[in-house]
Amino acid sequence: MYRRQFLNRLMLGTAAACLPASAFAASIDNSGASPVPLSITDRTIEVNGRAARVYGLQRPGGAPGLVLNAGDLFNVTLSNQSAEPTLIHWHGLTPPWALDGVPDNPAPLLRPGEERRYTFPVGEGGTHWMHAHTLQEQSLLSAPLIVRKADEQGEDRQEVVMLLHDFSFKSPEELLAGLQSGGDGRQGMGGMHGMHGMSGMQMDINDIDFDAYLTNDRTLDDPEIIPVEKGGRVRLRIINAAAATAFTLDTIALRARLAAVDGREIAPVAGRYFPVSMGQRLDLLLDLPAGEGAYPVLALREGALEQTGLILATQGASVSRLSTKAETSGPVLDTAFEAGLSARQPLPQTDATRRFNLTLGGSMNGYQWSIVGGDGLNVSRGDRVQIAMRNMSMMGHPMHLHGHHFQVVGLNGRAINGAVRDTLHVPAMATVEIAFDAQNPGRWPFHCHQLYHMASGMMAYVNYDRVG
Numbered sequence: 001m002y003r004r005q006f007l008n009r010l011m012l013g014t015a016a017a018c019l020p021a022s023a024f025a026a027s028i029d030n031s032g033a034s035p036v037p038l039s040i041t042d043r044t045i046e047v048n049g050r051a052a053r054v055y056g057l058q059r060p061g062g063a064p065g066l067v068l069n070a071g072d073l074f075n076v077t078l079s080n081q082s083a084e085p086t087l088i089h090w091h092g093l094t095p096p097w098a099l100d101g102v103p104d105n106p107a108p109l110l111r112p113g114e115e116r117r118y119t120f121p122v123g124e125g126g127t128h129w130m131h132a133h134t135l136q137e138q139s140l141l142s143a144p145l146i147v148r149k150a151d152e153q154g155e156d157r158q159e160v161v162m163l164l165h166d167f168s169f170k171s172p173e174e175l176l177a178g179l180q181s182g183g184d185g186r187q188g189m190g191g192m193h194g195m196h197g198m199s200g201m202q203m204d205i206n207d208i209d210f211d212a213y214l215t216n217d218r219t220l221d222d223p224e225i226i227p228v229e230k231g232g233r234v235r236l237r238i239i240n241a242a243a244a245t246a247f248t249l250d251t252i253a254l255r256a257r258l259a260a261v262d263g264r265e266i267a268p269v270a271g272r273y274f275p276v277s278m279g280q281r282l283d284l285l286l287d288l289p290a291g292e293g294a295y296p297v298l299a300l301r302e303g304a305l306e307q308t309g310l311i312l313a314t315q316g317a318s319v320s321r322l323s324t325k326a327e328t329s330g331p332v333l334d335t336a337f338e339a340g341l342s343a344r345q346p347l348p349q350t351d352a353t354r355r356f357n358l359t360l361g362g363s364m365n366g367y368q369w370s371i372v373g374g375d376g377l378n379v380s381r382g383d384r385v386q387i388a389m390r391n392m393s394m395m396g397h398p399m400h401l402h403g404h405h406f407q408v409v410g411l412n413g414r415a416i417n418g419a420v421r422d423t424l425h426v427p428a429m430a431t432v433e434i435a436f437d438a439q440n441p442g443r444w445p446f447h448c449h450q451l452y453h454m455a456s457g458m459m460a461y462v463n464y465d466r467v468g
Contacts, residue, residue: 035077035117038066040110040141042082047167047212047219055082055136057143064163065143070125070150079115086110086136090145091279092128092263092422094403095120097442097467102133102402105443125149126263127237127281129163137451138172138243140165140217146237147263157235157285160226162310164276164299165217166210166242175208176452179367203428204364204395205303205332207452208244213301213308213324220298220322224310228288228295234312235259236284236297240276243451246396246425247299247308248331249274249282254295254312256284264405264420265344275333277398277425279449288312294319300330333396334427335411341419347407347435352386354379354438360391360399360426360448362458369393369453374460377446381464383438389426396427397458398449404462406436423449441467 041056058064068074074095078088087110089101099118103109110116126149131142144161168175216224228234236256238249251272258269260283268285276282276299288295294317298309305325313319356377362369379385386409391397400423408418410433426432441464448458 033073033075035075035119036066038076038078040078040080040082040086040088045217047169047214048221050169052167052169054139055132055141057088057130057141065130065145067146067148068122069148069153070122072122074118074120074122076118077115078110078118080110080112083112084136085112086132086134086141088130088141089133089402090128090130091400092126092145092281093123093147094405094440097403097440097444100402100442100444101130102445105445122147125152126260127239127283128263129239129241129281131241133445135172135176135451135455138168138175140167142241144237144239152235155235157233158228159235159237160310160312161216162236162238162297162299163216164238164240164242164247164308165214166208166245167212167214168208168210172243172451176455179207179452180456182366203332206245206301207364207395210245213242213245213299213306215299215308215310218310220308220324223322225319226310226312228312228314230288230292230314231290232288234286234288236286238276238282238284238299240278240280242278244278246275246277246302246333246398248302248333249276249284250298250300251284251286252296252298253293254286254288254297256286259283259285261341261419262405262421262423266419267342267344269340273331275331275337275425277333277396277423277449278451279398279400279423280421280425286312288314292317296322298322298326300326302330303332304329333425335430335432338408338418338425339411339416341408342417343407343420346417346420347437350384352435353383354385356385356387358387358389358460360389360393360397360458362393362395362453362456364395367452367456369448369456369458371446371458371460374446377460377462379438379462379464381438381441381466384435385438385462386433386435388431388433390431391426391428394428395450395453396425397453398423398425399446400449401434401436401444401446401462403440403442403444404436404438406434409433409435438462438464443467
């Protein structure tokens with residue numbers, strides 16, 4: 001038990017322990033309308049013909065996750081019906097710091113049998129998700145958190161969610177220990193996939209070969225088949241909840257329009273292939289053909305043959321069997337796609353009042369990861385903050401900032417007026433710049449959303465000079 005608790009807390013940071021308990025307790029609101037019950041549960045699913053014990057985040061009746069409306073109050077009672085202490089982070093929302101859901105920053109873990117009330121404005125809406133901020137995330141402790149915008153509530157589009165996971169029959173503690181031990185600890189155990197980058201250097205793509213890749217808890221051996229109408233219109237909400245795997249979405253026979261990233265609208269981008277790194281979300285708008293048909297939508301593992309996905313099918317359509325392996329490897333994520341995105345509602349134009357330069361570092365050798373310069377991210381309310389990140393490692397890092405949305409304003413030395421996000425993939429040897437307005441006081445985690453990189457040191461904090 002001690003080992004599990006120790007490893008679960010590796011990514012939490014120690015300075016939070018010095019914060020007063022009142023910073024958390026004073027923000028709890030037990031008044032008002034009846035809250036929506038949400039339970040952390042233990043459950044069993046079947047993967048590759050074997051039973052697997054995993055976590056769940058469920059409403060009464062067993063439905064996963066939450067569906068809310070923009071502008072409403074986030075009013076939820078979270079109860080822990082599992083056997084382990086844990087806590088849930090509301091990824092994509094911007095709650096008061098005390099309700100963010102990172103254990104001991106400042107809220108304590110939720111003990112088995114304990115429940116806690118959360119109330120705060122839900123915000124303007126979008127495709128989000130929620131997950132444990134511990135190694136329990138690997139064991140599927142995550143779920144969709146959909147906040148429908150006003151125009152989406154009356155939209156004549158069927159909503160379909162794709163929740164992507166990577167799955168191992170090994171515990172996350174075993175996976176992390178294997179990675180840190182070196183050798184064949186690049187788990188699965190088949191390990192690192194690489195490609196040669198600039199100057200012949202070996203670029204690391206995946207450091208874990210998982211036992212399965214899931215969409216809504218299922219592999220392509222037994223995919224979810226979603227009934228759709230002939231000529232129907234679909235909003236496909238894709239959430240990459242994988243711990244350590246980036247994907248590229250492939251809509252195959254369907255042309256799609258990318259309408260939003262990380263819940264924020266962009267100028268629409270038409271295409272077939274759409275990259276999504278760990279923690280990121282995509283909203284794809286699909287217009288189906290008028291006739292009968294079955295339409296797979298696949299998620300291709302970065303730099304490898306594995307794939308997952310689901311099938312949209314009209315009534316009576318013939319559904320062909322799909323392989324869990326593609327004929328060619330999935331694309332390696334770079335900055336090219338990001339360079340073509342632009343926000344529908346960009347940040348107001350103003351000069352930065354705080355600038356920071358960070359270096360992302362680390363390697364598979366010894367499995368230690370770092371954010372050099374991340375110790376001094378001190379801001380004041382009202383600042384326009386600009387952060388440049390230079391990735392000097394040979395792996396990509398999806399960098400996530402809690403409590404804020406940022407705009408991508410630079411890629412490899414070129415200024416852009418890019419998308420507004422909360423998670424940005426920083427490829428190996430790339431430099432990116434982001435900007436945000438400091439309007440939500442707290443001590444906010446800023447970290448790599450590759451779970452094992454975060455657990456091995458790739459975590460920093462944006463610190464406001466006044467928390468309250």
